[in-house]
Amino acid sequence: MRLTINGKSETVDVEDDMPLLWVLRDELDIKGVKYGCGIAQCGACTVHIDGVAVRSCAIRASDVEGEITTIEGLGNPDALHIVQKAWIDHQVAQCGYCQSGQIMSAAALLDQNANPSDEEIDNYMSANLCRCGTYPRIREAIKDAASKLSAGAA
């Protein structure tokens, strides 16, 4: 099957029921996407498909229609996405394992809604679990990124 990932076309030979997560991690060596639960409960595997946040552990690669973006495609240390920049400024990460997924969710949220309310942030981001408890900083970083987005847009 053919997949478009981070702007690049990839061909993989896998079973129809292999979740996208494992195609990314084990077949294509894209390791920023994390395995956490396998049942769409933790959000560590969040990627974008045509800009929408999707749990890659719970979608079959063969069902994907659209362009896949992973954390590696969102930005990199030399060219940070505005959400990644906010995550660094607020030093959100502890163990950091969930943060790829948190950042992908936050980026998708801000893409849909550039100025989310506290409640909208809480609801949207509750799909992503953090066991270290970085939630207060996640809230701050999202608000910071949102204000920078609106300043940039103004």
Added chain:
Amino acid sequence: MSKLKTITRRTFLIGSTAIAGGVAFGAYMYKRDPLNPLTANLKEGEAAITPYVKIDASGITLITPRTDLGQGTYSMQAMLIAEELDVELDQIKVDPGMPDPAYYNTALSDEGAPFRPTDDSFAAESTRSFVDAAMKFLGLQITGGSTSVPDSYEKLRQAGAVARETLKAAASQQSGVSIDRLKTEKGMVQLPDGASLSYVELAPIAATIEPIKDIELRSPNQWRLIGKKVLRHDIIAKSTGTLPYGIDFEAEGMVYAAVKINPRQGGAMNSYDATEAEKMRGVQKIIPLKNGIAVIADNTWRAFKAANAVTFDWGQAPYPAEMDAHWQTLSDSFTPDLQDSRTRDDGEIDNVFAEGPPDFEADYRAPYVAHQPLEPLSAIAKITDERADIWTGTQIPGFVRSNVAKATGLTEEQVFVHVLYVGGSFGHRLEDDVVKQAVEIAKSIKGTPIKLTYSREEDFAHDYPRQIAMARAKGKVKNGKVDSFDLSIAMPSVIASQMGRQNFPVPGPDPAILAGAWEQPYAIPNYRTTGYRAPELAPISSWRSVGASSNGFFHDCALDELIHAAGADPLEERIRLMWHEPSRKVLEAVGEMSNWGSDLGENRGRGVAFCLSFGTAVAEVIEVTNTENGIKIDNVYVAAEVGKVIDPINFDNLVKGGVIWGLGHAMNCQITYADGMAQQSNFHDHEGMRLYQCPNIEVRALENGVKVRGIGEPPVPPAAPALANAIFAATGKRIREMPFNKHIDFV
């Protein structure tokens, strides 16, 4: 040259790479020190003879042997060394190094000494030094017990200072300028004429010089890094998905593995049928292991899928199959023959209760809880006839090395444990079953590296949870004051269960049974704590804050009820009873932060709790609202006494994370057993806290204490009782059992 060669040869002690044209400070002095307990109490400066700084042509590497579990300890350790070494944090690499007895953890043993952490008497201190010497002798390199800061605070600054002074001596030799005219900055020795020599170019000369041990540590007002907000060294990588964790590691030619082990922990495998699984795509081999099987495949998911296709006949659990029997065992354990310790017995408790019935009496329960860090357990193993390489995230690299040596028949010197970045632990990686299994699998295909990854379900099924515990409390009040408090706690021994799996017997009472209760610095006239060691039940392990995670809840909820019975104010009475000044100050701080006593309005309540654990005093005030949809936690105010904050951002993050950990599990989580198996299998039924439940949290650090303390665990114990006490204030309902959602709804 001969001396350089000697140093190079001995640098195996700190790493797998020999240093060409470089220097590893102090490594060669190692033999004289940790092996002889009589030299344990070294004179000032001498303790700096430690293998923490390595300089070679590729640059400066700081060895940070305490594993970074997410708590930021690599950054913290690097800051301490860099402070004295005069290097910037962006100039250095950090490396956990290879396990070595030189990296023993002495602070870990302080919890085991029979003196309260608030006791700084000569007897207490000299006993601690004696136990420290024993720890040094055993060479236990463990990350845990909130010890990384107290263990490193002096040692790593001394290591940095010795390296700096030795580099200055090298520069003096090179330039002919006397040492006292040399200065150091940003990885360079500055000469009076404005020229400079880099540490890297000086390293080969420094390697020929006896390390300068006569050093003086800088006073805090000279610090550039310690106590300042710095960018954590891994923060960019962790914000861009570019940091490789253990689970991400790939070795050349690697294959993937999954296991299925009897979900009745420790139960046998009677038989299995892998016929269907063996036919599945990508499956290379299915082999029996102790109590289960392993699948070797060409992809993690295929290995998981095939493991799920194997059918089993599992043996029975070696502990009671149903939960009721676990609680019954605890309830039956409050007997004289099971008494483990009575480490506090002030006043005349027996006489007080002989005079009349208690004013308050209650039982409390704390369930099993799982660790479940977000990164599932994994280990990569490659075994040949000559060596074993293990890549994994672990808190116990020394145990891992000796266990791998035993399992392979290799010597410890032939075993290389590469400690990788860890996606959380909370005590989970104090166990090494995953490594033992990876080694068995790798032995079946020698020469090929295998990566064993646990599925989340396998990880849940084999998580050794937090101890189950029960408490009985009673007390009396007099003239509106707390007069008598008698607390009895029963639990199985965490230390016996955990260290038993390492064949490492720990004699005597288990300090965890009363941790977080016996050492609370309250001057209650009649005050007794008694620990009962329940028979072993399900296997258990250290869970963030260990004994204090249940006992802080028991002690402080019972105290709150007693204060209520006295008709006193919960905060004021605690402050009145508190004899230990630094602890009293944390209570006063949360009073001020929360504006204690002010009117919160209808349906709202405020609760306070305090717990001294791991030597760190923490107080928390929680404000809740009783809404139509359940309890909503609005605000948490936390003050913690740590002596000195090394890394303020990490400190703030760890306190907030500890509060969330404590609250989320107290509200929502338990592990229960049915038919001998844990009934919770993934985050849908054991989720901790999600963002929508997270309160606003305000943190204050206090630095009044004499000693420098850790902060990874101490914010956890007061969280549950502060919430229970706040719920009482808002609703009039006392909750005496975790998880609270069995008794009340949360928003």
